[in-house]
């Protein structure tokens with residue numbers, strides 16, 4: 516079974532994607548991307564028509580695959596456990612790899628910027644996204660995630676219910692989701708500029724490495740955002756509602 520690759524997946528048909536890995540079917544069905552009767556349509560085009568980001572759908576497929584392979588059911592985990600998982604896997608990944616990727620792409624921009632001016636733009640975009648993400652992780656780890664863990668404590672009777680200073684979790688989540696969106700937009704720009712991380716013939720090893728690293732970073736970010744936007748946040752909103760409605 517071949518692994519789905521980000522590069523050029525937009526040019527695969529919907530049925531090819533499911534043929535590659537049947538786990539993709541569940542995700543395509545969820546977004547009404549018909550891989551049976553209209554299976555010969557290109558994945559990228561079908562997503563575009565429905566106003567969907569093909570990268571985000573792919574990230575969801577990847578999550579689905581790794582979760583199934585490892586027997587993980589993220590949506591059945593307790594929220595405090597999911598929070599710890601996100602911090603220890605995805606946040607850790609950004610903290611450990613973010614600075615090195617920045618150093619590599621900056622070096623590439625200095626050495627190859629003359630022949631490949633796009634590398635200068637990429638270095639600039641990456642430095643923006645990396646700086647933004649550092650702030651973003653801090654907000655999650657210092658404000659939003661502790662509150663989610665607190666909600667779990669209230670649920671299990673280990674803390675009294677109190678209204679947070681931000682009134683409802685929906686408020687910080689709104690801000691965090693907007694930041695996810697802008698991070699995704701910047702990476703989409705990088706993907707477009709690099710033509711899906713296509714490595715030019717005259718690329719040196721650092722050039723090659725930095726494009727591969729950026730590609731992997733984007734994939735990890737999509738999986739990370741998927742866990743938060745689609746599982747953690749809706750469940751936390753629901754839990755808060757339930758706790759406060761009981762209290763009334």
Ligand SMILES: [Fe+2]
Pocket residue numbers: 601606652655739743
């Ligand atoms: Fe996060």
